[in-house]
Amino acid sequence: MNDDTLVRAARRDPGAVCAIALERARAGELELAIRLWRAVLAASPGHAEAAALLPDAIDRLLRAGFGRHRAGRPDEAEPFYRAVLRNDPGNADALHLLALVVAxxxxxxxxxLYRAAFAARPEFPEALHNHARFLTATGRYDAAxxxxxxxxxxxxQWPDGCHALGMALNGAERGREAVPWFRRMLVLVPDHVEAWLSIASYDDRAGRMEEALGAYRGAVALRPDLEMPHFMLAHALLKLGRPAEAAGSLGRCDRLAPGDHRNALSLGMVLEALEDWDGAxxxxxxxxxxxxxxxxxxTLHALLRLRRAFDWPEKPRLAASGARVTMTTLGRNGRFGNSILQYAFLRLYxxxxxxxxxxxxxxGRYLFDGNDPWPSAPLSVLHEADARLADSLARRIPLVYRNYNLLGHFCYPTAAMARHRGLFRDMLAPNPVLRPRLDHAMERLRGMGRTVVSVHLRRGDFGQGPFWIAPEAWYQAWLEEHWAGLDAPVLHLATDEPALAEAFGRYRPVVPADLGVSLPGADFYLDFHILSCADVVxxxxxxxxxxxxxxxxxxDGxxxxxxxxxxxxxxxxxxxxxxxxxxxxLFRPS
Incomplete structure (x- = not known):
């Protein structure tokens, strides 16, 4: 008897189907058992045994998922949580745990999912805590x-609650409101080193550097075994123009957390301040x-190399006035392609x-032909998830977000910006310092064929979640079908994995090294420029x-x-x- 037949049989003989459901539950087929007991209760609402067994089965399903989750296998836990929600859509625990998995x-x-969990259980402190952590981590500080x-x-008295609130207020550029919460945290836990560091950081940002330095040293004395107090002390010393002392603190960081990329980055800043350009x-x-x-x-690696490699003309340091928008995370929130989208959105908005x-x-200050104003007085942070910025740009709503520090990736459907494509092109025009080299590369490439076909194969840091890798076989299949129909084609290959050139050997691919052009610090930009000029991409x-x-x-043209x-x-x-x-x-994993 198949499952659907059993469900229909519950109307005729609920007792027998209830017994079959119990057997299936004992065999581990919990979701089927739940479905059968629900059918029994639909046919016989007063069936006591089904009413007692159903919630226990749902709980067992939830605990099976949680066991996998707690063991560090969230991907295995997800199907169990979703199965619970198919049968009990308002299960607050399953909603909360699934939110942790998918975040x-x-x-x-x-x-x-978090909001649904709160709707099901308004007083749910664990879920509120994790939702706030999620919002803070994604830069949605006001929501946090x-x-x-x-x-x-x-x-x-929730553990770390006062400190977490202070950190969220700090992130929202509301530092004055944050400090009392850090102090309240210290009343609850006097040796809470993170609260000490947060107070020091507030003094740091407010320009009270000597007070901040004392607090950082106090945090180091409180927990010399932690990396972060040494790390923040090093940055304070660097800001005070004492890079040699900062190097000592960073050395202790490296001993406590060897191989941490942040320590290497900070050492680069210190060495740059000491004018040790090669070391930096x-x-x-x-x-x-x-x-x-x-x-x-x-960004920092590329900037140093660019400054060293070219003779850049002096430009006046511009400041904005009146209503403004800024984006202080530009260049830090993703790599070059993400920065382009963020910069473009800010400019167009x-x-x-x-x-x-x-x-x-x-x-972009070096690659493109412009002179952007620098950040001035801090503005309140506005995360893209908490505003309708794309609708505002496209004027689908009358709301305009003025005087905000915009935060996000701004990977919106490009139709919202399409009427600004002329400005997009103009503001991303190559810097005249670089233009002769770029033109020379394109002339050499055009001299090898009349139709430039540019292929980009991204590998490197890709390969997980939405950043999935398309196999080279898809590109080979397209070229196999279309190459002969192109007018004297030449293949340009842009990739961070040079060995991939072998897979396209029959097309004799051209790579940047073949074009006789060097762009130190912006090696990637030559590929980007060719992709922006090719006939087929x-x-x-x-x-x-x-x-x-x-x-x-x-x-145009x-x-x-x-x-x-x-x-x-x-x-x-x-x-x-x-x-x-x-x-x-924006692509989601299948």
């Missing part, structure tokens, strides 16, 4: 503040090797609504090549270009319009 890959679903206030109203470059390169996905590692914009030091699942095709498609991207479901390359598409970071 690293899907913040939107995690947020919805609201959740933490709710948590502390339920349990004023080596330290930044080590940080990149230890954590290639870090936007800050990428400011232009659309008649505001000034401000950005910190980032590689086959991108990877990466914002690097996607944003290059946005520039390519923004060009010339013959129509062809753009193709990998499609995970169809397992091949498909055409797309760069100005009417989702950037790759």
């Amino acid at each position: 690293p890959r899907d913040g939107v679903e995690a947020d919805a 503040v609201a959740v933490l206030r709710r948590l502390l109203a339920i349990d004023p 470059e080596a330290a930044y390169a080590l940080a990149v090797r230890l954590c290639p996905s870090s936007g800050e590692n990428f 400011a232009a659309e609504h008649g505001m000034a914009y401000e950005v910190p030091e980032w590689v 086959l991108i990877s699942n990466s914002t690097f090549s996607f944003t290059a095709t946005m520039l390519n498609a923004a060009r 010339g013959e129509a270009r062809r753009f193709l991207r990998p499609d995970r479901d169809r397992r091949c390359l498909v055409p797309y319009d760069p100005w009417d598409a989702d950037p790759p970071q």
